[in-house]
Amino acid sequence: MEHYSAKDLQEMDKIYRRNLVNSATGYKSASLVATVSEAGISNVAVFNSVFHLGSNPPMLGLVLRPETVPANIYQSMSATGSFTVNHIQRNMIEQAHQTVEQPDKDISGFEQSGLEEEFLDGFPAPYVRQSSIKLGCKYVNEYTINENGARIIVAAVEHIYFEEGIEMPDGWLRLEDAGSVVLNGLDGYALPELLDRFRYARPGEEIRSFFSSSKQ
Amino acid sequence: MEHYSAKDLQEMDKIYRRNLVNSATGYKSASLVATVSEAGISNVAVFNSVFHLGSNPPMLGLVLRPETVPANIYQSMSATGSFTVNHIQRNMIEQAHQTVEQPDKDISGFEQSGLEEEFLDGFPAPYVRQSSIKLGCKYVNEYTINENGARIIVAAVEHIYFEEGIEMPDGWLRLEDAGSVVLNGLDGYALPELLDRFRYARPGEEIRSFFSSSKQ
Numbered sequence: 001m002e003h004y005s006a007k008d009l010q011e012m013d014k015i016y017r018r019n020l021v022n023s024a025t026g027y028k029s030a031s032l033v034a035t036v037s038e039a040g041i042s043n044v045a046v047f048n049s050v051f052h053l054g055s056n057p058p059m060l061g062l063v064l065r066p067e068t069v070p071a072n073i074y075q076s077m078s079a080t081g082s083f084t085v086n087h088i089q090r091n092m093i094e095q096a097h098q099t100v101e102q103p104d105k106d107i108s109g110f111e112q113s114g115l116e117e118e119f120l121d122g123f124p125a126p127y128v129r130q131s132s133i134k135l136g137c138k139y140v141n142e143y144t145i146n147e148n149g150a151r152i153i154v155a156a157v158e159h160i161y162f163e164e165g166i167e168m169p170d171g172w173l174r175l176e177d178a179g180s181v182v183l184n185g186l187d188g189y190a191l192p193e194l195l196d197r198f199r200y201a202r203p204g205e206e207i208r209s210f211f212s213s214s215k216q
Numbered sequence: 217m218e219h220y221s222a223k224d225l226q227e228m229d230k231i232y233r234r235n236l237v238n239s240a241t242g243y244k245s246a247s248l249v250a251t252v253s254e255a256g257i258s259n260v261a262v263f264n265s266v267f268h269l270g271s272n273p274p275m276l277g278l279v280l281r282p283e284t285v286p287a288n289i290y291q292s293m294s295a296t297g298s299f300t301v302n303h304i305q306r307n308m309i310e311q312a313h314q315t316v317e318q319p320d321k322d323i324s325g326f327e328q329s330g331l332e333e334e335f336l337d338g339f340p341a342p343y344v345r346q347s348s349i350k351l352g353c354k355y356v357n358e359y360t361i362n363e364n365g366a367r368i369i370v371a372a373v374e375h376i377y378f379e380e381g382i383e384m385p386d387g388w389l390r391l392e393d394a395g396s397v398v399l400n401g402l403d404g405y406a407l408p409e410l411l412d413r414f415r416y417a418r419p420g421e422e423i424r425s426f427f428s429s430s431k432q
Contacts, residue, residue: 010273024373024376171235188412192408
């Protein structure tokens, strides 16, 4: 096996290390986070750091690193208390990636990418129209990671939208049918195919597939 | 589109909501976290919450929710200061999932699943031998999320191992070639296939693929 030690990592070229470490920690969820400022200016950007925090009550977390996220996304999120999380689907990866670099502060990620904003059920922040799974979230709190200055945003999930027909009888969504993608590092988009889903095993039992035979 | 409001979510059956919310926040990284206690007892369990925190220095985060993770994993992690993160690959999803429920405190996730421990380069915590990408991590700090009692563990990535031939000239790893999987919710394992990888675009430029033509 190839091996990099702490010393190797420390002495490595910065861009090389960024690619390596982002990739080595595994695939990440691929989301478009959208906000609207108090002045009514909307924006949207790719995030690869949305994680599950709890379901009772429904909560998610995401990481904001100052150097990689447009500043107005964080400002709008904390000032208005609302934002949306929208899945990136296979047919919109190029548009989504257009939002990564936002050199012109006067042009929003929506304008830059051609993604369209959509307002639903009176929620203040815009959703991404093209996305087939979208969450309306309330900013609840933030924690600063002292070790590197990253902020963890804690949010309550208040609305869940998804296309009809992808929900299983127990609430689980067939993300494969929605075409949701994942990120490898900061720039690699990959499409997952379901191998299997397992039921919890009782002690001493073998685990069992949800399907009559494995799809693998 | 289907829609659940905050009120719907609040009144939902607990298991149903757990499946829905875990799935609706998107695919997650699928990792086996392994530890060894001060008494020398090792354990391993599936995590779907490893996220990237930074690459300079290399850091990752993970979420520990008391109700879903074996208590001795956290105890060993904080007491010894060392743990490993190992990718779950397509050929080991059934074994990996055997570690989810650990009813017998005297049987470790290694024994229960048939996954094998492996010690590398003097690092105190065991790696999972079968895994083809593995990280040696130092516990650095933890943050308690007051809203639901979840703990965020912050760790320094000190060792990165991966199989030969999957590293691109810029450090990015071809996770597809390693066969790394992702989790949909708590129990659905899916195998990603790369659609495309994009270079950063300069202002006013179209984004460009790393490949001469898109694989999509």
